[in-house]
Amino acid sequence: MNILEVIWGILSESIRIFQDMAIYLLLGFLLAGLLYAFFPEEKVIKYLGRRNIKSVVNAAILGIPLPLCSCGVIPTALSLKKQGASDGATVSFLISTPATGADSILATYGLMGPLFAVFRPVATFISGVLGGTLVNFFQRPRAGETAPRRISGKVFNEKNEYKHNFWEKLRITFTYGYFDLLKSITRWLLWGTLIAGFISYAVPASLIERYLRFNFLSMVAMLIVGIPLYVCATGSIPIVASLMIKGLSPGAGLVFLMAGPATNAVTITVMAKNLGKRIVTIYLLSIALSALFMGWLLNLLWSYFSKAHQEILAAKSSMLSPGLRISGAVVLFGLILLNFLPKLKLKKQSIILKRTKEAISARGYEVK
Numbered sequence: 435m436n437i438l439e440v441i442w443g444i445l446s447e448s449i450r451i452f453q454d455m456a457i458y459l460l461l462g463f464l465l466a467g468l469l470y471a472f473f474p475e476e477k478v479i480k481y482l483g484r485r486n487i488k489s490v491v492n493a494a495i496l497g498i499p500l501p502l503c504s505c506g507v508i509p510t511a512l513s514l515k516k517q518g519a520s521d522g523a524t525v526s527f528l529i530s531t532p533a534t535g536a537d538s539i540l541a542t543y544g545l546m547g548p549l550f551a552v553f554r555p556v557a558t559f560i561s562g563v564l565g566g567t568l569v570n571f572f573q574r575p576r577a578g579e580t581a582p583r584r585i586s587g588k589v590f591n592e593k594n595e596y597k598h599n600f601w602e603k604l605r606i607t608f609t610y611g612y613f614d615l616l617k618s619i620t621r622w623l624l625w626g627t628l629i630a631g632f633i634s635y636a637v638p639a640s641l642i643e644r645y646l647r648f649n650f651l652s653m654v655a656m657l658i659v660g661i662p663l664y665v666c667a668t669g670s671i672p673i674v675a676s677l678m679i680k681g682l683s684p685g686a687g688l689v690f691l692m693a694g695p696a697t698n699a700v701t702i703t704v705m706a707k708n709l710g711k712r713i714v715t716i717y718l719l720s721i722a723l724s725a726l727f728m729g730w731l732l733n734l735l736w737s738y739f740s741k742a743h744q745e746i747l748a749a750k751s752s753m754l755s756p757g758l759r760i761s762g763a764v765v766l767f768g769l770i771l772l773n774f775l776p777k778l779k780l781k782k783q784s785i786i787l788k789r790t791k792e793a794i795s796a797r798g799y800e801v802k
Contacts, residue, residue: 440636448631449763451545451672455627456762458537458544459668465499465536467611471603482519482527490566493523494559497531501538501615501667507531507701521573521709525717526566528705533558533696537615538667542691545675549735550684557692557728565720569713617773619666624770626669633676652686653729657722660693667695684736685729692725 481492497507507528515524534555543551598606674687697718706714 443635444628444631446631447634448627451630451634451676452627452767453759453763455541455544455672456766457758458540459623460762460766461540463501463537463611463615464607465540465611467607467609467615470500470610470615471598471606482523485520485522485570487563487567487570489520489523490526490563490570493519493526493566494530494562497527497529497562498534498555498558499536499539500531501535501619515709520570521713522566522570524566524709525569525713525720526562528701529565529696529717529721530558530562532667533561533692534667538671541668541671545671546678546684546687550688550732553728553732553735554688554691557688557724557732558696560728561692561696561721561724564724565717568716568720572716573710573713612769613773616769619668620770620773622666622669626666627672630672630676633673633680649683649685649730649733650726652683653689653726656686656690657693657725660690661697661718661722667691670694683729683733685731685733688732689725689729692728693721696721 481496482489500507511524511528511531515521519527539551539555542554670691674682674690678684678687702714702718705717
């Protein structure tokens with residue numbers, strides 16, 4: 435077997451995985467755009483200001499469908515904090531938002547079936563509520579901490595903001611979903627797909643069975659790997675799906691999907707600086723404990739529904755017709771190219787400009 439055969443094998447598996455996800459990602463980006471346009475951040479501030487369980491639950495519910503990564507969620511969460519959200523609500527939002535999203539839920543359904551797709555956001559919700567509740571219980575109120583300013587039951591900021599009409603919001607839906615959001619996760623999505631293709635092609639099932647055969651040890655291993663690593667909620671799905679096909683338990687896969695997107699070294703550092711070390715400790719412990727428990731619970735449920743879900747994992751593409759899968763992949767890849775064409779054009783213009791300056795300089799003229 436030569437190097438070209440290996441490269442082609444990895445690319446073939448990556449393309450197949452990309453086709454399996456494409457339609458679900460396109461639907462997810464549309465839903466994410468609708469959420470962004472019709473339910474903007476400033477409208478939900480009033481639900482997060484109290485230091486109680488209701489604010490924590492509200493933050494988890496609001497965070498689950500939002501398609502923000504573990505780094506992208508930081509400015510949003512800190513903005514919520516500055517505008518009056520409690521520490522517990524802020525942590526609940528930080529846990530629940532990056533670990534899942536509208537796009538990743540649909541992609542999870544496409545690659546791992548309905549049980550995993552339903553269980554993942556439920557587990558994320560429980561993790562967020564647990565973390566926020568523990569923060570509210572152990573964190574002392576800070577001096578000068580105030581609630582958001584309310585007038586007639588509403589929260590107001592100091593800006594006189596322009597209100598978009600329906601058609602403008604619809605334009606924002608497509609612009610955000612299929613351009614801004616897609617562009618922000620494209621790199622991680624493509625890398626995740628390539629890694630999944632490598633795993634699917636090169637990693638033998640006996641390797642997983644030999645070193646990760648014990649459920650609890652495999653979950654702890656996925657937790658240790660996932661916490662410092664930066665992966666997005668969508669880009670990590672094909673990796674986990676490929677590992678599960680090779681023999682990784684679904685519980686261990688869930689642990690990685692909860693811990694990986696929700697945490698990374700950057701998030702931990704920024705949180706420690708802005709919210710304090712105590713909150714960061716509670717944040718990490720709540721993610722670790724809830725991920726291990728929910729992973730154990732998923733293994734129990736999976737064994738009960740094992741036959742149906744093993745068939746889904748073994749033949750994921752049968753859920754969609756070949757024509758629909760290929761069409762979705764072409765459209766998604768076309769959107770990715772459209773997102774990066776302006777950057778390629780600017781790069782090409784800069785190269786032409788550089789060569790022009792070099793040619794002028796070679797003739798003895800000064801170029802400023």
